[in-house]
Amino acid sequence: MTALVPPPSTSGKGLLDRVEDALLPLINLVFLLLMFFIVAGQLTEQPLPKLPSSTQSKQEQAPEADLIVNADGQWKVRGATLTEASLLSQLPEPDSSNPLKIAAEQSLTMADLEQLLRLLEDGGYTDVLLLTEPGA
Template sequence: MTELVPPPSTSGKGLLDRVEDALLPLINLVFLLLMFFIVAGQLSEQPLPELPGGAQSEQEQAPEADLIVKADGQWQVRGTTAKEQSLLSALPEPNPSEPLKLAADQSLTMADLEHLLQRLEDGGYTEVLLLTEPGA
């Protein structure tokens, strides 16, 4: 009886030789990638130049918020410091279609933020938008 499937062509090489021949291009590729990243990733003594509109220039300007809460707990409305008694009168009138924009410092405790949000809710603000810094 004749065989339906011909035996695999090994060209006279053993299994270990064929595996080595198949791995050689992969080893070359890994070596070239390693060399590329070594050359491309060399550290420089000079810092990178400041890009226009970079993160440092954005941090220097105040956020466009209706209410800014500083790290020391001060509340600022339109650049002026507001006391707890005059906070609601200094803010714009509550508008259900436009939320109040609130920018809080990252070191503000959750208890202080919760107290402020309760005060705003008592004043009629049902929608509050908490602004955050991107990529911080």
Template sequence: MTDLVPPPSTSGKTLMERVEDALLPLINLVFLLLMFFIVAGQLADDPLPELPAAAQARDQQSPHADLIVNAEGDWRVAGEILEEDSLLSHLPEPTDKQPLRIGADETITMADLETLLRLLEEGGYEDVLLLTEPGA
């Protein structure tokens, strides 16, 4: 009895040699894509320029904080400088849902910050959130 489908012609190559021959174009394609992305990445090395409107908006934006402490140790609530005896009356009531947000200048000393935190603790604030800016 004869086979209906003739066996594939191997032209004398083993199965591994035929697989290697079939993979060679794929390897070449991957290599060319790799070279393309290496060259394209080096051409666009500079970051995109910042848009003027975005720079102005960032400069005008201040942190949304309930209390702001600057480098001189002044305590500001809604733009008004307050003293130790009137600070607690101008702050929002302490709640469990929303912690008090404090924006502190990067040059403030730990002693000034500790004085403020002790005053807030005496006023009933158990949770505070210290806002920081990422370093440049």
């Protein structure tokens, strides 16, 4: 009867020696890559060129918000301060292609913003954009 599995090749080396021989080219490759990045990444005396900052590319006019929220929680639409009862009637109709734009002051608490977002969600507004100012 013949064996279904051929006998292992016996080159006189053990399993550990064969694994070490297979890893040697990989170690050489990693070493060469390391040397390449050391040489290619030399620091130069020339500083990097300045990238354009957001202050240079400021828009002439800020985007117009449908609703402005002050830090004390006041809601303003077209300059008029509104209450919770009159807010939804003064805002534009909910439209999925044109989301409601909200501009909130930086010091507004998350609790006040969450209260406003819940009120808007109850009013049918599913898409809202929160306008922010770029950091200085």
